[in-house]
Amino acid sequence: RxxxxxxxxxxxxxxxxxxxxxxxxxNIGDRQAFDRLVREALDRRWLTNDGPLVRELERRIGEQLGVEHCVAVCNGTIGLEILFHALGLAGEVLVPSYTFIATAHALLRCGIKPIFVDIDPATHNIDPKAARARASSRTSGIVAVHLWGRPVPVRELQDLAGELGVPLVFDAAHAFGCTFEGRSIGNFGAAEVLSFHATKFFNTLEGGAVVTNDAALARELRLLRNFGFSGYDNTMSLGTNGKMNEVCAAMGLVNLDAxxxxxxxxxxxxxxxxxxxxxxxxxxxxxxxxxxxxxxxxxxxxxxxxxxxxxxxxxxxxxxxxxxxxxxxxxxxxxxxxxxxxxxxxxxxxxxxxxxxxxxxxxxxxxxxxxxxxxxxxxxxxxxxx
Ligand code: T4K
Known part of the structure; x- marks a missing residue:
């Protein structure tokens, strides 16, 4: 004492x-189940690049959140970067400053100027009025963060994005398993980005996902996480290596059960x-x-x-x-x-x-x-x- x-x-x-x-x-789920899944992956000799465990994890996360498309990635930061790229964000983007540095870094690394927006002192989430005050003709998008897993004022931000004619996306790194007005986070805006880092409530060691109900966007994200490859020897766009591997997916499957x-x-x-x-x-x-x-x-x-x-x-x-x-x-x-x-x-x-x-x-x-x-x-x- x-x-x-x-x-x-x-x-x-x-x-x-x-x-x-x-x-x-x-948080770590059933270790024996994890060992078994990893052993099976090693036996299959299929370790990464859209493997069966990754596909299974994507299916189950989509089901869990009620979202049509789940694109698993190697971490949340890369998820943000490929999403910004896929949406063609450029110029300026409204984003809170009170967030983990990855939110801002992902923008700047895509050549986008983050316009930092103040927060609501009661919720620590982006203040839609402050966002409106910082919007301009250079604004190409809004990135809101469901900080601490507590949903942002989605409606007000949707209205603002609609008026500006720009996409609204969410950094939902903290918000896996959370809801807004009873609906799972993951279903709002053009897309939402989850982090499954070891420190997150649900982890895949390192990992993340971009979830969306937009099929065309999901297709583009799948290309972007794999160098832009469509089939062998043919790239469609400026992709990167954003793939999740099978060991991470195994951890995810086990943790989903828990x-x-x-x-x-x-x-x-x-x-x-x-x-x-x-x-x-x-x-x-x-x-x-x-x-x-x-x-x-x-x-x-x-x-x-x-x-x-x-x-x-x-x-x-x-x-x-x-x-x-x-x-x-x-x-x-x-x-x-x-x-x-x-x-x-x-x-x-x-x-x-x-x-x-x-x-x-x-x-x-x-x-x-x-x-x-x-x-x-x-x-x-x-x-x-x-
Ligand atoms: N957007 C937001 C709003 C985020 O919060 C994050 C990540 C991202 C985007 C980007 O997602 P990822 O690219 O990371 O998927 C940690 C995490 O590394 C980071 O993922 C997380 N946010 C952030 C809030 O926390 P650090 O720099 O604080 O990590 P570190 O090494 O100091 O570890 C944090 C704590 O966790 C320490 O007390 C140690 C403990 N820990 C950590 C690891 C890795 C363990 O006990 N075991 C472990 O295996 O960023």
Whole structure:
């Protein structure tokens, strides 16, 4: 137990967690089933390039989300890049700055200027009014991010995209298994991009998918993830190597079977955090809309002025305890390289992003979190606040 300041590792106590607990510790399904699938793939000697396990995973994800086309890729970042390329985005694209850097990098790597849009302080998601204010005749698309798996205001953004006559796409890296108005994320806009990175609620080691109900777009994405090849010796477009391999697909198939268990555990832990932290003034655990389906993968804590210790000092104290909390997505893409150098002055448009990113921290969850971990963390916050 941590009861007084001298118990804190920062002040000489022993760390509360040894080994340390991590944000983004992978959820892993049935290992024997995984071993079997990998053995079979090795026996088949078909390891990548649209193999049978990848096809099966695509079919099952499409079915799960109720989306017609699922194009599996080697990671979410490449998924974003091939989608931007397929849609012919160019010039400027509206995108939040408060996101993982991959969202912005994928744009810039396609030669597109990200126009950073501020967020709603209550949800941390892109603010449609701010998006409207930053739109111009150079805007060729809108990339919205369902941050923390919580859906963005889809309707308002659809209206804006319609008025501008540009495609709306979603970085749904956090939102596998989540819904908007009861419908699975994956069904909105021109397409949505999922990440299946190890740290995601559902993982394929590394991986991702672009999901869409547009058959022509799906066809183009399939070409683009395989160098543009159509049959042997013939390329149709400027593709890349975005293919998912069979071992990753095996992990995906096994983890799909375990999704209800993953969600159940995440939900239970999230609820424990909400309850345990409710009594500590200034520590606010972001809530999920219980009318939607959520994956509860991010335990996001926002510190307000009632908490007497600054966010960075809190993170330092937590790391000393073996709680490897993260400051996602500080400081905002616009304050990271190369954006702060090539687009200086963006901060003037992004006061909410800058403020929120200074007070958020993300805590560990997932199937590997030891029992009692939440209560112990609450004790640490309580002692820190005294
Ligand atoms: N869009 C958004 C909104 C995203 O959040 C992401 C990825 C993308 C696009 C791009 O999708 P991908 O191309 O990655 O598929 C991590 C992940 O690498 C990244 O996928 C994720 N977002 C981001 C939010 O988190 P880092 O730089 O924080 O990773 P790292 O190495 O610090 O690991 C995070 C934590 O996970 C650590 O506490 C350690 C733990 N961990 C990690 C791995 C890989 C494990 O416990 N086991 C593991 O195997 O980016």
């Amino acid at each position: 941590v009861k007084r300041r001298s118990d804190l590792a920062l002040f000489g106590g022993s760390p509360a967690f040894d080994p340390a607990i991590h944000v983004g510790r992978p 999704l209800p268990a993953f969600i159940g555990r995440n939900r239970q832990i999230h609820q424990q955090y909400v309850e345990a932290f409710a009594q500590i003034p200034g520590v606010n655990v972001l809530r999920y809309d219980e009318n939607e389906r959520n994956n509860y993968q991010y335990v996001v804590v926002e510190l307000d002025e009632r908490f007497p210790v600054g966010r960075d000092r809190v993170v330092e104290a937590l790391h000393a305890e073996g709680i490897l909390a993260r400051k996602y997505f500080w400081p905002g893409c616009h304050r990271m390289m190369p954006y702060r150098e090539i687009y200086p002055g963006e901060g003037a448009h992004l006061p909410v992003t800058e403020a929120v990113s200074e007070r958020v921290l993300v805590l560990p969850t997932g199937t590997s979190l030891p029992d009692g971990a939440v209560g112990l963390q609450a004790d640490i916050f309580r002692v820190l606040s005294e």
